[in-house]
Amino acid sequence: MNAPIDVTDIRIETDRLILRAWKETDLHDFYEYASIEGVGEKAGWNHHQSPEESERILSSFIxxxxxxxxxxxxxxKVIGSLGLEPRDEDAGLKEHLQGREVGYVLSKDYWGRGLMPEAVQAVIRYCFDVLNFDYLTCGHFDHNDRSRRVVEKCGFTYLKDVVTPTVRGIDEPGKMYVMYNPHKEK
Ligand SMILES: CC(C)(COP(=O)(O)OP(=O)(O)OC[C@H]1O[C@@H](n2cnc3c(N)ncnc32)[C@H](O)[C@@H]1OP(=O)(O)O)[C@@H](O)C(=O)NCCC(=O)NCCS
Structure with missing residues (x-):
C-alpha cells in the first residue's frame, strides 16, 4: 500500500540542507540543474530542453x-529533489505494509560531497519516526554506481533485480532495495 504523503508543510533540516516543498520561485534553480545533460538521464528522464519544460514539471511537483x-x-539555492514515489508493484512487499520509494537527483555541481546521503538519511528518519511508514524502498539502474553508493551508505538491503520502463523509452535493468521501520513489526 502507498503510505499517504503531503510535503506541503514539512521542513526537514540537516547540517547543510533544508528539505521543503517546491515553490514556483524555484524555477530558475530547477532549470539550471535539470537542463544539464547526464543528470536526469541517470534517473530515467531526459535533461530539460527549455524553462517551460521545467515549469511544467515544477507545477506537477507542487x-x-x-x-x-x-x-x-x-x-x-535549490540544488536537487527527493521524491517519495508510489510503491513499485514489482517489489513484492506485503500488501498491508505502507511505504514509498525514495527517488533523488542532485545538481552535477554538487556531486561527491555526501549531500544526497545526508538528505536521504534525514528523510528515512522522518518517514519512520514521524510519519510511521512501515518501509521505504530505493532503486538504481545497473549503470548508476553513484546512486548505488548512496543506497549502500544509507543502509538499504538488496531486495531484487527489476527492469524499469522509462519515459526515455528505454527499459533499464536495475536493483531494488528496502528498509523496514525498526520501530515496527514487519
Ligand atoms: C546519485 C547522486 C544523487 C549522488 O549524490 P551525491 O551527493 O554526489 O552522493 P555522494 O557524495 O555520496 O557520492 C556517491 C558516490 O559517487 C561517486 N562520486 C562522487 N563524486 C565523484 C566524482 N567526482 N567522480 C566520480 N565519482 C564520484 C563516489 O563513488 C561516491 O561514493 P563513495 O562515497 O563511496 O566514494 C548524484 O550523483 C546524482 O544526482 N546523479 C544523477 C541522478 C541520479 O542518478 N539519481 C538517482 C537515480 S536512482
Whole structure:
C-alpha cells in the first residue's frame, strides 16, 4: 500500500540542507540543474530542453505534494529533489505494509560531497519516526554506481533485480532495495 504523503508543510533540516516543498520561485534553480545533460538521464528522464519544460514539471511537483526541494544552506539555492514515489508493484512487499520509494537527483555541481546521503538519511528518519511508514524502498539502474553508493551508505538491503520502463523509452535493468521501520513489526 502507498503510505499517504503531503510535503506541503514539512521542513526537514540537516547540517547543510533544508528539505521543503517546491515553490514556483524555484524555477530558475530547477532549470539550471535539470537542463544539464547526464543528470536526469541517470534517473530515467531526459535533461530539460527549455524553462517551460521545467515549469511544467515544477507545477506537477507542487500539485502532487510528494517531492522535496533540496535547498543548500550555504547559498540558498535549490540544488536537487527527493521524491517519495508510489510503491513499485514489482517489489513484492506485503500488501498491508505502507511505504514509498525514495527517488533523488542532485545538481552535477554538487556531486561527491555526501549531500544526497545526508538528505536521504534525514528523510528515512522522518518517514519512520514521524510519519510511521512501515518501509521505504530505493532503486538504481545497473549503470548508476553513484546512486548505488548512496543506497549502500544509507543502509538499504538488496531486495531484487527489476527492469524499469522509462519515459526515455528505454527499459533499464536495475536493483531494488528496502528498509523496514525498526520501530515496527514487519
Ligand atoms: C546519485 C547522486 C544523487 C549522488 O549524490 P551525491 O551527493 O554526489 O552522493 P555522494 O557524495 O555520496 O557520492 C556517491 C558516490 O559517487 C561517486 N562520486 C562522487 N563524486 C565523484 C566524482 N567526482 N567522480 C566520480 N565519482 C564520484 C563516489 O563513488 C561516491 O561514493 P563513495 O562515497 O563511496 O566514494 C548524484 O550523483 C546524482 O544526482 N546523479 C544523477 C541522478 C541520479 O542518478 N539519481 C538517482 C537515480 S536512482
Amino acid at each position: 500539485r502532487h505534494k510528494k517531492t522535496f526541494a533540496l535547498e543548500l544552506k550555504e547559498n540558498g
